[in-house]
Amino acid sequence: MATPQRQPDEEEDEMDLIKILLPDNHGNGLTVRLANGVERQQVLQQYDLPSIKSMVVIRQLPSQGLSFQLWPAANTLVSLLEQHHRQPENSPLSQTLAAFSKSGGGHLKVLELGSGTGLVGIAAAAILGANVTVTDLPHVITNLQFNVDANAGLLTLHGGTVHVAALRWGDTGDVEAVGREFDIVVASDVVYHEHLFEPLLQTLRLLMGLDEKMVFVMAHLRRWKKDSVFFKRARKLFDVEVIHVDKPQVGSRIGVAVYRFLLKGSKVVVVDKK
Numbered sequence: 001m002a003t004p005q006r007q008p009d010e011e012e013d014e015m016d017l018i019k020i021l022l023p024d025n026h027g028n029g030l031t032v033r034l035a036n037g038v039e040r041q042q043v044l045q046q047y048d049l050p051s052i053k054s055m056v057v058i059r060q061l062p063s064q065g066l067s068f069q070l071w072p073a074a075n076t077l078v079s080l081l082e083q084h085h086r087q088p089e090n091s092p093l094s095q096t097l098a099a100f101s102k103s104g105g106g107h108l109k110v111l112e113l114g115s116g117t118g119l120v121g122i123a124a125a126a127i128l129g130a131n132v133t134v135t136d137l138p139h140v141i142t143n144l145q146f147n148v149d150a151n152a153g154l155l156t157l158h159g160g161t162v163h164v165a166a167l168r169w170g171d172t173g174d175v176e177a178v179g180r181e182f183d184i185v186v187a188s189d190v191v192y193h194e195h196l197f198e199p200l201l202q203t204l205r206l207l208m209g210l211d212e213k214m215v216f217v218m219a220h221l222r223r224w225k226k227d228s229v230f231f232k233r234a235r236k237l238f239d240v241e242v243i244h245v246d247k248p249q250v251g252s253r254i255g256v257a258v259y260r261f262l263l264k265g266s267k268v269v270v271v272d273k274k
């Protein structure tokens with residue numbers, strides 16, 4: 001399938017979207033000179049992981065676009081990983097992760113789609129001791145790699161690994177290049193532009209279509225009615241279940257929801273907690 005191209009007006013759309021959705025994320029950074037000599041505003045954020053008494057450092061570059069900022073659903077996934085580490089028996093992720101801990105040894109293999117700053121993938125590697133591949137569009141990779149490198153000490157300490165790769169949704173070759181040897185695919189805040197729904201579903205089909213054991217865990221904040229189009233199409237191929245819903249933020253009616261997607265008709269036994 002052809003690689004989805006960025007539309008000429010997409011960057012402008014992105015900046016509008018950011019102003020609406022992340023209004024507080026501007027104006028509190030430092031100006032830095034990047035490796036290519038260009039000056040950019042940078043926000044360095046320390047993100048606490050109390051369950052493993054550690055901290056992730058994330059560089060955001062707000063003026064570069066939406067791929068360089070931390071989105072609300074990423075925080076939700078990290079909170080669930082934290083909760084799982086503290087109390088696996090009461091965690092919304094327990095059914096999903098228990099299936100893999102029972103299937104015998106080794107590190108959990110995780111693929112993240114649309115990783116942005118990489119917080120979720122880095123936290124998953126550190127908290128679960130997992131082997132994680134974080135992916136995004138080619139122009140996002142330098143910042144993603146910067147953030148992975150900035151957390152090398154944390155990863156060594158906790159035994160997880162993070163590999164960075166370009167993966168454009170809808171691109172068959174990119175999926176072949178990263179492979180399909182994953183237990184879990186994760187993503188946060190990746191459903192927003194309607195023209196990306198089909199490429200994202202195509203990538204999920206390519207990854208999960210032949211492996212009924214692979215699970216997709218996605219955190220999403222529903223903002224627009226059109227988001228339901230994505231879920232309607234996804235339900236033709238996957239059984240989609242809500243495994244967690246956050247309390248809405250002040251001033252909002254809806255909280256971030258976390259969904260689990262399994263290939264329709266999958267015989268994977270989901271362990272019941274009760």
Ligand SMILES: C[S@@+](CC[C@H](N)C(=O)[O-])C[C@H]1O[C@@H](n2cnc3c(N)ncnc32)[C@H](O)[C@@H]1O
Pocket residue numbers: 004066067068069070071072073074113114115116117135136137140167168169187188189190192196199
């Ligand atoms: C709203 S941001 C969310 C970033 C991150 N997951 C988070 O929650 O902080 C959406 C991400 O999807 C990525 N993305 C958009 N279109 C893509 C495509 N066609 N292929 C791969 N990634 C894409 C963007 O670059 C961006 O990093």
